[in-house]
Amino acid sequence: MTKFRTVSKMKEIMTNYYVEAKTTKEKPIAWITSGAPVEFLYAMDVIPIYPENHAAMCASAHQAMDVIDAAEAAGYSQDICSYARTDFGSAMTKGGPVGGLPEPDFLLCSTNICKTVIKWYETIARVKKVPLFVVDTPFLHEGLTQGLIDYSIQQFKDLERFLADFTKRPFDKDRYQNVLEMANESTDLWMSILRLGKTIPTPINAMDAFIHMAPIVTLRGTQECVDYYKELLVEVEERVEQGEASIPNEKYRVLWDNLPIWFRLSRLGKFFTEQQCAITAATYTNSWGGMVKGKWESDDIYEMMAASYLYNYINLGFKERIEYLAKLIEENSLTGFIMHSNRSCKPYSVGMYRLQEEVSALTGKPGIVIEADQNDSRAYSDAQVETRLEAFFESMDPVVTA
Amino acid sequence: MYKAFQDVISNVSATVLKHEASLGRPVIGVMPAYFPMELIDAAGGYPVQLWGNNLPIHHADAHLQGYCCSVARSMMELELRGSAKMVKAYAFTTLCDTLVNLREIYNRTFTKPDVVLSMPMTRTMEARRTYLKDGLKSVASGLESITGQKITDESLADAAACHGRTRELQRELYQIRRDKPGLIKNRDFYSVIKAGFFLPRAVYNEMLSELIQKLAPLEAPEGKRVSVVVSGLVFDPIDVFDIFDELGMDVVDDDFANGWRTVSKDTLQTSNLVEGVARYLYEAAPCCCLYNADNDRHDYLVEKVRSAKADGVLFWYINFCEPDAFDAPLLKARMKEEGIPNSSIDIDLTTTNLDAVKTRINAFAEILEG
Ligand code: SF4
Ligand code: SF4
Numbered sequence: 193m194t195k196f197r198t199v200s201k202m203k204e205i206m207t208n209y210y211v212e213a214k215t216t217k218e219k220p221i222a223w224i225t226s227g228a229p230v231e232f233l234y235a236m237d238v239i240p241i242y243p244e245n246h247a248a249m250c251a252s253a254h255q256a257m258d259v260i261d262a263a264e265a266a267g268y269s270q271d272i273c274s275y276a277r278t279d280f281g282s283a284m285t286k287g288g289p290v291g292g293l294p295e296p297d298f299l300l301c302s303t304n305i306c307k308t309v310i311k312w313y314e315t316i317a318r319v320k321k322v323p324l325f326v327v328d329t330p331f332l333h334e335g336l337t338q339g340l341i342d343y344s345i346q347q348f349k350d351l352e353r354f355l356a357d358f359t360k361r362p363f364d365k366d367r368y369q370n371v372l373e374m375a376n377e378s379t380d381l382w383m384s385i386l387r388l389g390k391t392i393p394t395p396i397n398a399m400d401a402f403i404h405m406a407p408i409v410t411l412r413g414t415q416e417c418v419d420y421y422k423e424l425l426v427e428v429e430e431r432v433e434q435g436e437a438s439i440p441n442e443k444y445r446v447l448w449d450n451l452p453i454w455f456r457l458s459r460l461g462k463f464f465t466e467q468q469c470a471i472t473a474a475t476y477t478n479s480w481g482g483m484v485k486g487k488w489e490s491d492d493i494y495e496m497m498a499a500s501y502l503y504n505y506i507n508l509g510f511k512e513r514i515e516y517l518a519k520l521i522e523e524n525s526l527t528g529f530i531m532h533s534n535r536s537c538k539p540y541s542v543g544m545y546r547l548q549e550e551v552s553a554l555t556g557k558p559g560i561v562i563e564a565d566q567n568d569s570r571a572y573s574d575a576q577v578e579t580r581l582e583a584f585f586e587s588m589d590p591v592v593t594a
Numbered sequence: 595m596y597k598a599f600q601d602v603i604s605n606v607s608a609t610v611l612k613h614e615a616s617l618g619r620p621v622i623g624v625m626p627a628y629f630p631m632e633l634i635d636a637a638g639g640y641p642v643q644l645w646g647n648n649l650p651i652h653h654a655d656a657h658l659q660g661y662c663c664s665v666a667r668s669m670m671e672l673e674l675r676g677s678a679k680m681v682k683a684y685a686f687t688t689l690c691d692t693l694v695n696l697r698e699i700y701n702r703t704f705t706k707p708d709v710v711l712s713m714p715m716t717r718t719m720e721a722r723r724t725y726l727k728d729g730l731k732s733v734a735s736g737l738e739s740i741t742g743q744k745i746t747d748e749s750l751a752d753a754a755a756c757h758g759r760t761r762e763l764q765r766e767l768y769q770i771r772r773d774k775p776g777l778i779k780n781r782d783f784y785s786v787i788k789a790g791f792f793l794p795r796a797v798y799n800e801m802l803s804e805l806i807q808k809l810a811p812l813e814a815p816e817g818k819r820v821s822v823v824v825s826g827l828v829f830d831p832i833d834v835f836d837i838f839d840e841l842g843m844d845v846v847d848d849d850f851a852n853g854w855r856t857v858s859k860d861t862l863q864t865s866n867l868v869e870g871v872a873r874y875l876y877e878a879a880p881c882c883c884l885y886n887a888d889n890d891r892h893d894y895l896v897e898k899v900r901s902a903k904a905d906g907v908l909f910w911y912i913n914f915c916e917p918d919a920f921d922a923p924l925l926k927a928r929m930k931e932e933g934i935p936n937s938s939i940d941i942d943l944t945t946t947n948l949d950a951v952k953t954r955i956n957a958f959a960e961i962l963e964g
Contacts, residue, residue: 267923271661271914303715304779307691308689311884311920318924319642328716330725331694339728343714346721351778420942538916542666542695545657546702 193440196400198424204374205416211238213294220297220359222318225309226328226356226409227479228302229348229501231375234413235368236355240300241293242410248480250288251454251567259287260568274536276312283319294482298358300320301353304329304507306539325354329502333509336488336499344498372493375413376482381421381489382408383481388428389472390524392593393437394445396428398471399461400438402452408480443468443590447476447520449547450532451566456574465579467585469529473520475505483516506539510547517551529559530581530587535571570586595683595808596782598801601646602789603832610642610680620741624693625696626665627689627830627883630874632672632862633733634685635753635795636740638743639833641850643791644669645828646732650675657699664942665828666692673704683740689883690917692959713801715885727868739875739928746880750864756795758861763802764790765857768847770806772902774814775844776893780835781846788832822963823899825849825925826910827882830943834910837952841959847902849895850910855879871895882917891921892928898954905962906957908937936959 213221224240233240250256258275258370259281264270266284268277270443281514286292299322301313308324327347330340352363382405387396396404397503402423411417430436448471448523453460464471488499505516521529531548562580565571603607614621619640622630631641640700646665651675654667660817672678683706686697697710704815711733712739714722734745771778778786787806790798821844829850831836838845848854858878863870880889911918922938929936939951 218707267921267926269911269922271919272916276920307688307694307715307883308916308920311882311917314885315920315924324887326716328721328725328885330712330714331688333694333697333710334711334732339725343716343721343725343728346724347716350718350721415893502836508704519860533659535659539695541659543657543664543699543702544659546699548922551703568948 193201194436196396196404196424196427198420198427199403201420201423202404202407205411205420208416209411210290213241214290216294220344221294221321222300223293223300223313225302225305225313225509226299227329227501228300228505229351229497231298231368231371231413231497232337232348232351232363233300234371235364236359236361238297238355238359239294240410242273243279243293243316244401245406245410246282246288246290246293247259247275248452248454248565249290250278250282253289254455255288255457256567257569259285262287269407270568270570272310273306273312273563276308276315277463278314278567280315283316296320296322299324300327301325301463302329302501304501304504306337306506306537308538323354323358325351327351327501329498329504329507331509332502332507332512333494335509335512336503337499340502341488341495341498342504345494348494348498369493372497374415374418378408378412378417379480379482380419380423381425381477385421385428386473386481388432388475389430392525392591393435393439393442394444394470394472395411395431395436395438397438397461397481398448398462398474398477399452399457401474401477402457405477405480411479428530437470439465439468439470441468442526442587443471444468444588445472445525445591446588447473447475447517447526447529449517449523449529450534451476451537453532453564454566456572457571459574463581465554466579467582469585472526473524475520476516478520479505510543510550513547514550514554518548518554521551521555522555525591526557528584529592530584531559533561533563536568536583558584558587595783597788599782599785599805602792606792607680609676609792613797614640614680617794620682621680621736622740623684625669625684625686625693627687627881628713628863628875629687630751630871631684631685632753632757632864633730633737633745636750637737637758638741638749639683639737640794641684641685643852644672645791646830648831648942648944648946649670657703658696660841661914662692663912664944665912665915667853668943670696670699670848671745672841673700685737686710688712692914692916693791706737706858707740709733709740713884717887719803722872725869726871730867730871742963747864750829750867752861753795754864754870756799759799760790760795760802761857761859761933763799763806766806767802767809767848768810768854768857772846774812776815776819777809777812780838780843780845781832784829784832784835784853787829787857790864791852792795809911817846820845820959821902822912822962823847823849823895823907824905824960825895827912827915828850828943829853829910831941831945831948833948834939834951834955837948837955841956843955843959847898847905849879849898851881851883855881882921883894892925895925896928896932896934899929906935906937906958909936911938911940913940913942920948929941944957
């Protein structure tokens with residue numbers, strides 16, 4: 193796959209971010225889940241640290257299994273999400289590419305990705321003896337409702353009080369407003385980038401997007417994040433104009449559902465390239481792309497914020513997931529879809545067989561479910577997955593170009 | 595004394611069908627855990643609790659991956675085999691990620707109506723109430739449309755009294771077990787509790803009071819035996835209790851979601867239902883699946899072991915149950931700190947060969963006999 197120029201810039205801002213977090217003397221540090229309302233933290237000068245992003249880094253650097261072993265030796269079962277095991281193990285051994293995370297002063301966890309994070313963060317809270325704030329954003333069995341919005345807003349307000357108490361100064365509303373604008377701007381930029389995926393041939397492969405999503409997850413709400421995606425957008429637009437493809441001779445265009453298999457990104461990248469299959473869209477990268485647009489209207493910033501934190505792909509009922517998957521397949525002229533049945537991530541994976549059937553029936557496109565894990569390489573077999581994928585590629589009709 | 599209860603659990607379908615006919619009420623399958631069944635009775639339904647079963651998995655594999663727990667897999671198996679025909683509708687709670695998605699699978703795969711009580715997991719009390727208020731409204735109207743009957747203040751108060759009575763009687767039984775260890779065989783005890791999943795309240799309450807009366811004058815067997823507290827999600831496969839019985843061990847108390855965590859709940863207050871349900875969910879025994887910063891599982895379990903004068907704790911782990919798996923290491927470490935011996939068994943509801951479990955329990959018993 194052709195690399196983006198901005199990759200070096202991204203490495204630089206991510207390094208700066210970790211360096212600041214690890215060296216700061218004044219700013220408090222909060223460990224936070226990937227779907228939690230980080231804007232409140234930036235508004236109060238708290239540095240957010242994302243154990244999920246860190247766990248993904250450990251796995252991409254092939255350093256996850258060592259720390260996972262440490263966590264398992266301490267009694268954490270293999271049945272637990274491998275992100276959590278990576279995090280526990282890295283905290284025990286200071287292992288991983290950044291030598292462990294800076295200690296948290298408090299924790300912020302939101303349930304819009306799973307309930308598992310409550311257990312994960314409760315465990316951290318006990319070990320580190322720090323307070324935990326949970327923002328419960330319940331699963332949308334029946335779509336967005338005013339009741340859910342009100343529930344979330346009440347918790348946001350309580351979070352403001354919590355932060356004011358913690359930092360011993362009043363919650364900074366102006367700063368919050370400003371942070372929110374930057375967060376929205378980067379979300380919009382990120383989504384514009386991903387939307388360009390509809391171009392044939394695919395200018396930005398999800399294999400690239402998985403790497404380039406680090407800032408939208410960890411730095412959402414900062415100027416660096418906005419600047420970074422402005423640059424990336426320019427680069428992707430250039431590719432579109434020049435008809436530059438992410439892989440040579442694109443024959444198939446597929447969707448990837450669920451987390452990436454972090455420890456196999458490069459091998460799978462090569463494999464997909466050889467097979468002439470571009471991963472054009474991914475539900476995972478889209479999850480930070482303001483999916484709520486058009487789903488809820490209000491002038492109130494809290495309402496919109498509640499709506500966007502609730503309306504997250506894996507927080508949706510299956511009816512909405514199916515419609516969304518079908519829409520992505522349609523809009524991006526995909527030839528099929530791949531669902532990663534991820535042993536670690538039950539909210540993403542349980543029910544996947546049903547989803548695959550329904551989406552195939554609805555779109556007429558072939559789909560496949562492969563068994564893997566985002567971080568635990570013991571739950572993965574190259575041979576099995578690649579054989580299944582090869583058979584799947586053969587079942588797809590190649591993309592029709594104009 | 596226990597035959598009537600044992601008959602119920604070995605003939606679940608026949609039992610439910612019989613009572614369905616005599617009550618003339620639709621059977622509502624209640625999924626794990628903590629759905630306030632008072633609401634179902636008040637709406638004229640017949641709640642039957644499903645906590646998984648021991649059916650070998652043939653059909654559910656096509657719907658649920660092998661890394662889903664046997665509770666979810668076996669329930670799905672039951673429905674796919676057509677063995678749950680008498681269940682007209684389902685009542686779900688949002689207990690864990692697996693069950694949240696299981697509801698979605700049911701909703702897409704089967705045609706039965708359902709209601710979902712979404713349990714608020716926040717430390718913001720005001721928000722909890724706001725959310726429950728909304729959630730309970732939709733649960734109530736969902737139940738009413740399933741049964742075709744309105745929930746009235748009166749029907750709700752009656753149902754609350756009846757269910758409250760069940761748990762009160764069960765608590766008496768738990769107390770008898772603590773006071774007179776060995777009087778009730780382990781298997782018998784859990785057969786009594788399990789029979790309650792399937793029987794209409796009035797019938798079950800009568801059976802329970804009769805049993806308690808019969809037990810009152812009896813004394814515990816002589817001599818000290820090894821005693822344990824057992825902790826886990828669900829107390830199945832029930833055959834495990836035969837192992838304790840064979841080894842002469844007494845389970846003197848438990849911390850099961852379908853045992854004490856439910857039994858400990860007070861009578862549901864219905865005058866202010868939102869407040870009542872909030873208390874119902876979060877007061878009494880803590881649960882790994884209910885986030886509640888004010889109710890610490892560690893202190894709770896230590897206190898339980900001490901007050902039950904148990905020799906140790908056995909953790910009963912249902913494979914792939916993440917909420918339980920997360921808590922285990924630190925909970926065990928705390929037990930160790932307190933000088934409370936502990937051990938664990940890993941099991942599926944569908945496990946038929948219990949040799950390995952027996953070996954572990956036996957080894958634990960030997961340590962405790964020390
Ligand atoms: S991988 Fe899945 S289960 Fe693990 S923290 Fe993320 S959303 Fe939760
Ligand atoms: S056993 Fe655990 S994972 Fe399974 S349904 Fe119950 S709480 Fe969920």
